[in-house]
Amino acid sequence: MQSEPSWPAGRPPLEPFFLRLAAWSVFSGITARILRWRRLARLARLAREEYALSAAGASGRVLGRPTRPRALIFSTTGMRFRRYPAHVPQAAVDEVQEPRAVVALTDVAVYRRTTGQEIVLDGINWTVRPGEHWALLGPNGAGKTTLLRLIGAVMYPTTGTVEVLNHRLGRVDMRELRARIGLVSAAQKVPLDASAHTIVLTGATGTVQPLWGMYDTATRERAHALLAELGCKELAERRFGDCSGGQRARILISRALMADPSLLLLDEPFNALDLPSREDLVDALHRLAADWADLATVTVTHHVEELPPSTTHAFLLREGRRLASGPVDHVLTPDNMSSCFGRPVHVACHDGRWYARSGR
Numbered sequence: 206m207q208s209e210p211s212w213p214a215g216r217p218p219l220e221p222f223f224l225r226l227a228a229w230s231v232f233s234g235i236t237a238r239i240l241r242w243r244r245l246a247r248l249a250r251l252a253r254e255e256y257a258l259s260a261a262g263a264s265g266r267v268l269g270r271p272t273r274p275r276a277l278i279f280s281t282t283g284m285r286f287r288r289y290p291a292h293v294p295q296a297a298v299d300e301v302q303e304p305r306a307v308v309a310l311t312d313v314a315v316y317r318r319t320t321g322q323e324i325v326l327d328g329i330n331w332t333v334r335p336g337e338h339w340a341l342l343g344p345n346g347a348g349k350t351t352l353l354r355l356i357g358a359v360m361y362p363t364t365g366t367v368e369v370l371n372h373r374l375g376r377v378d379m380r381e382l383r384a385r386i387g388l389v390s391a392a393q394k395v396p397l398d399a400s401a402h403t404i405v406l407t408g409a410t411g412t413v414q415p416l417w418g419m420y421d422t423a424t425r426e427r428a429h430a431l432l433a434e435l436g437c438k439e440l441a442e443r444r445f446g447d448c449s450g451g452q453r454a455r456i457l458i459s460r461a462l463m464a465d466p467s468l469l470l471l472d473e474p475f476n477a478l479d480l481p482s483r484e485d486l487v488d489a490l491h492r493l494a495a496d497w498a499d500l501a502t503v504t505v506t507h508h509v510e511e512l513p514p515s516t517t518h519a520f521l522l523r524e525g526r527r528l529a530s531g532p533v534d535h536v537l538t539p540d541n542m543s544s545c546f547g548r549p550v551h552v553a554c555h556d557g558r559w560y561a562r563s564g565r
Contacts, residue, residue: 307501308333313365343522387461390472397446408463431459451482471504475511514557
C-alpha cells in the first residue's frame, strides 16, 4: 500500500496557511469597516454640534472665536458629504443655550511644593462663563494668588482638573494658552522709561521690550484706542515711570487687552491707590464690562469697596477652601463675610457699590 507523501521538515501544509490568510483578510476587512463607520458617526456628531452652535450664536463668540453658519464638508473612505445648517432641530439649539465655560475647575487641590503635604487649595470647584465678572476675596494666605495662577495657566494642580478656554491644563501648550489670557499684576516687569503707548504695544507680542518690526499701523492705532477707552489718551507719550499708580493700572489693563483676550485676570489692581485713583479705575472697569460683553474677568481684592457696579459674582476663599461662591448678592452677606475674615463684618450695597465695616 502506497503511503501519503510527507512535507519537508519546517514547511507547513499550504491549505492551513491559506485558510489562516483568508480568515485574517476577512477579519481585517470587518475591522476596517467598523472603524470607518465609527469615524463617520463621530463626524456626524461633530456636524450636529456645529449646526447647533451656528444656530445658537451666529453673531456671537464662543471662547474668543467667531461662530458663523458655514458649509461642513467631511469624508470617509468612498463617501463624501456636504451639509448646510439650513435647519436645526430646536432640541439641538436648546442644548447650547448655556454659554460654554471660560474656566472650569473640578476637585482641584494644590500642595506646597517644598513639603508636598501642606495644603494650599483643597476641593475647589469653580466655573466662570463669558460675560461674568468675579470678585475673588479672602484673608491673606487663603490661596487667592495660587488660584489665580491656576486659571492663568501659570501652574498645574496637584490633583483635579483645570480647564481654561476649553483646554485642559496638562494637555495644551501653556504658552499658547497664556497668550489668550490677559493678566494685570503689580509684579509685572515693564520698562519704566518706555512711553505708555509703547507699553501697550508690547501686549500685542507678549514681550517686555517692544518688537518694533511687528507693529503695523493698525496695531499702533489699536493701542491708542485702548488707552482712550481706559481714560489714558493724554498719557500716550508719557514715560510709564512718571505715571501715578492708578494711571499705571489702567495702562497695564490696556496692554492686557491688546491680545483680545477672552479672560482678564486682575491681581490686586487697586493696591496702594489713593481715593481719586481708585475711583478712576473703578469707573474704567465698569465701562470695560459694558463695552466688552463677552469678556470674563476675575479681580483679586481685599476690599469690597473696590468692586465696580458691574461685578456679577463673588468667590470667598478661606484656608484654601471655598467658603461661598455665586451671584454677588448671595455671597457678600454679613454671615459669609464674617466667616471668611474671622470677625463680625457688616456688609451693605448702595447704587451697585459695596461697603464693609467691622461689627465690633
